[in-house]
Amino acid sequence: MLEISEVMCYNTEVKILAIESSCDETAAAIISGDPSSKNGKAELLSNVVVSQIDIFKSYGGVIPEVAARSHLEAILPVVHQAFSEAGLTKKGQDDWSQIDAIAVTHTPGLLGSLLIGTLTARTLAILHDKPLYAVHHLKSHIYANWLAVNEDEKQPQFPLLSLVVSGGHTQIIRMDEHNHFEIIGTTMDDAVGECYDKIAKILGLPYPGGPSIARAAKNGDPDKYKLPIPQIKDLDFSFSGLKTAVLRAVQKELGVPISFPSHELAGKLTEQQKADFAASFQKTATKILLNKLEKALEMYPDTKSIVIAGGVSANEDLRKTALAKFGNKTEVFFPALKFAGDNAAMVGAAAFYEIASGVSPTDPYKLNIMPRSEII
Template identity: 45%
Template sequence: MSVVILGIESSCDDTSASVFRDEVVLSNCVANQDVHQAYGGVVPELASRAHQQNIIPVVEKAIRDAKVSKDEIDAVAFTRGPGLMGSLLVGTSFAKGFALANNLPLIEVNHLHAHVLAHFIKEDKDDNNQPKFPFLCLLVSGGNSQIVHVKSHLDMEIIGQTIDDAAGEAFDKCAKVMGLPYPGGPLIDKLAKEGNPDAFQFSKPRIADFNYSFSGLKTSFLYFLRDQLKVNANFIEENKADICASLQKTIIDILMDKLIKASKATNIKQITLAGGVSANSGLRNRVEELAKSNNWVTYVPKFSYTTDNAAMIAINGYYKYLKKEFVKQDIAPFARLEF
C-alpha cells in the first residue's frame, strides 16, 4: 500500500509545500520572498510575516497539483530546525494544526538531513539514479559547510565542518563588499564564467582533519580590495569578472581539498553534493572533473532541489514514516537544532 506524505518547509525565507507518494514527488511548490533584497539579507521579522501570508495558498496549491485529497494524506512532515525561529514557528504551527484537524501523525525533520536526502527524490517510479550507501555528502549552504558520512537514510555522521563561517556566507559577504546585490552567490557564479580564475590569489586556511574555515578568506578578500582601491578607485568595476572567478576558485579549492582527503581516508568513492551552494556551476564542474581522476561516482542534485524546498522534507518524512518515527503535538522548533 502506498504512503502519501505532505511536506512543509519554512526554515528561512522560502515557504514550500510538497506531496509525495512513496519516494515519488507529486508536487513541490515554493513561494519566494523578494522583500529582503532591499536590505542586503534576510530580515527575520519580515520573513515570518511573509510565511504567514504564503503558507495556506502554498499548501493548497501543492495538494491540488498533486491531484490528491486531504483524506489520502497519511502524515505531515515539517522542518523543525535549524533555521530562523519566527519562520520555523509558522511552518511548525501550521503542520500541527493540519495534522490535528485531519487526525494525522506528525514527523519532524532536520533541515540539514533533508538536504542530504534530496538525492533520493524520484520524479517517476522508474528513476533509479540514487547514491549507494555508504556515501560522502558535501553539504554547502549559506549557513553550513559539512562533509557528511551517510550510512543509511536515517544514519548520518558529520566528519568535517566549518569552525567559523560557511562557504555560502563567504560568497554573499564578499559579494556585498564588492557592491553586488543580495543574494551575491549566484551573481559571483555568473560573473566568474567571464573571468580568469588565476588572476588573483587569496588566503587559504590550514585547518586540521576535514574541517573548514572561511573567516580568514573573507578578511584576506576585504584587505585585498581595500589596498587595490587605494591605488585605483575603479579597480572593482574594471576587474569584476576576474575578482569573482579568483574568489570562486579559492572557495572551491578549499572545499575540494578536504573532500578529497575525506574520500581517501574513508575509502568511499560515492560522492554527492547538497545545499544551496551546490547550484554553483564552478563547484559542479570541479566535482565532475575530480570524479575522473579519483574514480568517484558522483551525484549532483537538480537545481530545484538545491535550495530550500519541501520535497526534501517530504522524502525524509517518508523514510521516518516507514519506521513510525512520529512526534507529539507538544513538539517545538529549534533554531539551532543539532545535526
C-alpha cells in the same frame, strides 16, 4: 489520534504533505511512495516554492521578522496549491483523506520562520489526525539527491560522504545507511554560502550572492588574485579568513586604507575587477571544499558515492570541478537545480526515508523548534 504502532507499519503507498519555512522560502510539496521497501523511490506529486528574494533584494539580506510575517501570509495558500497541483482537491477543497502523514522542518533555521511552518504543520496534524514527522533541514538537503527527475535515474549508494554546502552550514557527513548521519567535518566559523553572500556585498553584486558571483565569475580571471587556503585541522573548514582576504585584496587593488568604508568599495571597482575577484574567490572556495572532501575520501576508502547538497551545490564551478576530480573513481551526485535551494520536496523525501527506517512520528503537542541543532 493515530496510534504510533499503527503509524510505523506502513506497508503500502503513503502520501506525505511536506512543509518548509526555515529561512526565506515558504514551500509545500506532496510526495508519494511505498516505504516498506527501504530502497523504494518516492514520486513527487507537487512542489510549490514561494521565495521572498524579491522582498530582500533591496535590503541585501534576510530580515528575520519580515521573513516570518511573509511566511504567515503565504503558508496556507502554498499548502492549498500543493494539494491542487497534486490533483488532490475535491470541489476546490483539499482532500485530506488522501494524505497519510505530514512532515515539517523543525531545525535549524530562523526562529520566527520555523515557528510559522511548525505551527501550521502541528495544527494540520491535530485537525486532520495525521502523524507528524519533524525533520532536520540538513537531512532534507541531503535527501534532495534522492528526488529523481527521470524514472531510471541512479540513486546514491552507501556508505557515502555528503558535502553539505549551504547558507548556514558547511559540513562533511558520512552515511552508512538511510537515516544514519555522522558529522565528520564542520566549519569553525562562517558557512561557505554566507561567504558567497558577504563577498557579493563587498563587490556590489545583487542578493543572493552565490548566483551573482557565479554569473560575474564567467567573465573573470580565476587566477588574477591569489587568495589563501586556510590550514584547518582534520576535516573542518574555516571561511571567515577568506572573506577578510578578499576584502583586503579589494582595498589593496584600489589603493585605499583598511579603514576605508567597505560599502563604498564596490562603487570604485570596474566590472572587470569585480569579475576577476568573483572568479578568484569562487575558484578558492571550490578548492577549499574539494581538498577536504578528497581528504575525507582518503580516510573513508570504502565510500561508494559522493553526495553534494545545499544551496551552494547549484554552483557550476563546484559541480564541474568535483566531477573532474572524483568522477572517475566515485559516483558524484548533485540535486537537480530546482531542489538545491530550500524546498519542501526534499523535506518530504527525508520524511519518506525516516518512515522507511522505522522512525516514530513526533507528538504534535510536544514538537520543539530549535534555531540551531547539530543533531541530525
